[in-house]
Amino acid sequence: EGGLATLDVLVIGMLSLVAFELVLRALRGYVASYTGARLDAAVGREVLERLLRLPYRSFERMPAARLLERLRQLDQLRSFLTGNLPLFLVDLAFVGLFLGALFLLNGTLGLVTLAALPLFALLSWLGHRRQARHLLLHRRRVVDKNTTVWEAVANALTVKALGIEPEIERRFRAPLYETAWSGLRAGTTAQLTASLAQALQHLTAVLLVYFGARMVIAGELSIGGLVAASILAARALAPARQLFFAWPQLQQMREAWGRVDALLREGGEAEPRLERNVEGLRLQGHLRLEGVTFRYGEDRPPAIDDVTLDIEAGRLFALAGPPGSGKSTLARLLAGLVTPEKGRVLVDGHDLAQLPPSFYRRQIGVVPQELQLFSGTIAENIALGSEHCPHARVVAAARFVGLHEFVQRLPEGYETRLGERGAGLSAGQKQLVCIARALVRNPRILLLDEATSALDQETERLLVHNLKRAASGRTVILITHRPQLLAMCDRVAVLGEGRLVGVGSPATMIELLERRRAAQLHAAG
Ligand SMILES: Nc1ncnc2c1ncn2[C@@H]1O[C@H](COP(=O)(O)OP(=O)(O)O)[C@@H](O)[C@H]1O
Ligand SMILES: [Mg+2]
Structure with a gap:
């Protein structure tokens, strides 16, 4: 019941x-x-x-x-x-x-x-314990696999031109096999425990x-x-x-x-708390490095080693030196993209570490050595980073760098769409777009890291000539190897293995560079 x-x-x-x-x-x-x-x-x-x-x-x-x-x-x-x-x-x-x-x-x-x-x-x-090992391996190999694909696509020109497709396939095959295998092991373990x-x-x-x-x-x-x-x-x-x-x-x-x-918590770029409001501050563009040392890893030799250097405002300043001497690193330090391990970088006497990065970067135009364009129109690429940039300014910047004639001949002109990473332009044209982009924001400081290397000598000379003319009130830092460009600058600094080996007039520095190059050739036999 x-x-x-x-x-x-x-x-x-x-x-x-x-x-x-x-x-x-x-x-x-x-x-x-x-x-x-x-x-x-x-x-x-x-x-x-x-x-x-x-x-x-x-x-x-x-x-x-x-x-x-x-x-x-x-x-x-x-x-x-x-x-x-x-x-x-x-x-x-x-x-x-x-x-x-x-x-x-x-x-x-x-x-x-x-x-x-x-x-x-x-x-x-x-x-879970049995599975964890397989899953870890699985994830690592998935990453390897994707990296291979990623690189092959980005470097397709080299892959095709050198005919290294088999090598890429080989690189892909090992992680492919291991992902499949570790995935299978993890899967069977999971199924076994579930059945149990x-x-x-x-x-x-x-x-x-x-x-x-x-x-x-x-x-x-x-x-x-x-x-x-x-x-x-x-x-x-x-x-x-x-x-x-x-x-x-x-x-x-x-x-x-x-x-x-x-x-994500690795710490974003700190916007330092400021003693006073900098928003109204207008930079003159005087840059100074004080005993700056920087290295890319604790076990690496310094890429910049105790450099003290003054770059006067409103001048055309050049930075020269053999490959690997630290020119690009110095440019990154000046742009505030990396922070010195020792010493200070000052702009108009303000320590960069004390200035909000967003404020500083609005006033500086940087053209890095690796050209970086985005998908979008030519006009969009030039105006990128300058809010509410009128079309006339875009055209003016293009004219200034000598890109206007070319763009005009395109059927869609400034509205021509570029592919991923700016596909559809020649290397030199890409450089010009990048320079125009840096100029359109009317920066106090302009930093060109071998940004004219793909141009012919005449275009390059004309561009630097224009820069010099327009430099009034603007600090232009030019990283270059070409004596012809160095000769046009107000002052030249020479780097060697991360150290400053000389600063002076173009003539003396060109001579110094030649002497060092000759010594190097001599040493190499
Ligand atoms: N991202 C990086 N990671 C590690 N080392 C780097 C990196 N970039 C540059 N280096 C090293 O720093 C040194 C200076 O490089 P860099 O400033 O690019 O020279 P340059 O522009 O004069 O050719 C080189 O020895 C280079 O190997
Ligand atoms: Mg470089």
Whole structure:
């Protein structure tokens, strides 16, 4: 009698639960897509914002493929958080409820069921440990694979011209094999532990029936009670099992998040707190290095070694020296893209470390040695970084650098679309676009790092001549090898192995360079 009543109550309870679950699942679908989309937008934006605020060196150290792989893992985290986790949490609450009901019904059967939980935990932990090694290898090889593809596409010209497709394929094959293999191992381990867990659940059910049936025979439990106990145990065990196996997944996601977070927290460029407002400050463009030392790694020799140098405002200043002597590094220091290990970089007497980077960079135009263009029109590329730049200014800048004639002859003129990284222009034209971009913001300080190297001598000479003419009130720093350009500058500094070997008039410095080159040739035999 009592047993049947228990069963009735239970079945009614279960039916309402099934209905409840149905609603819950429907809701989950909606919640998952909605919050997923919201989260995507928010997290995506936050990640990009923080990413872009990292100092330049962080980018150099971070392979793009690894970053993308971490972001992909974050995506997984997102879908887990919005997809399965909420349901798991609801289930977990019910696990407690069902177990409690089971204990009320019969203590022994409750204990049998409860005993399965630590076994699930152990199994999940063991499985996770076995899997972790494979997963780590898997992720690393995915990154290698993507890097290979990435580089091959970016350097397609070299790949095709040198016919090194087989080499690229070879580089791709090893990680390809290893990703497949480690993925397989991780997958089989996961499947094995899942099957074991399922078996454990069934075993518990069998034990429950065994003990229950003995109690029924002994008259300690009604048949209805036994059936009710089985139902309760099944409802408690299934979600508990799932939860334990979701745990490692969550753990992995947490690791991924931790790594992305560590990267993003590496410290963005600090906007220093200022003693006074600099927004009104108009720079003259006097640059000074005081005992500046910089190295790219603690175990590297200094790329710039105790350099003290004055660059007067409003002058055309040149920086020369053999490859690897530290010219580009010095340019980065002057642009505030890297910070000195020792010494200070001063602009008009203000330490760069004390000036907000955003403020300083608005007043400086930099053309790096590696040309960097973006997909978009020519006009967009020139105006990039100068807000509300009128078209006339774009044209003026193009005219100034000698690009206008060429652009005009294009059917779509300034609206000609460039491909990825400025594809569709010659190297020299790309350089001109980059210089025009630096000029259009009317910078106090203009820094050209071998930015005219792809131009013919006459175009180059004309450009520098124009720069000199327009230099009034503008500091122009020119990094170049060409004596002809050095001769046009007001002052020349020569670097050698990171040290300043001379500053002076163009004539004396050109002589110094020649002497050093001759000595080098002599030493090389
Ligand atoms: N991103 C970098 N990471 C590590 N070392 C670098 C990096 N850039 C330059 N270096 C090293 O710093 C030294 C100076 O390089 P750089 O300033 O580019 O010379 P230059 O422009 O005069 O040719 C070189 O020995 C070079 O190997
Ligand atoms: Mg260089």
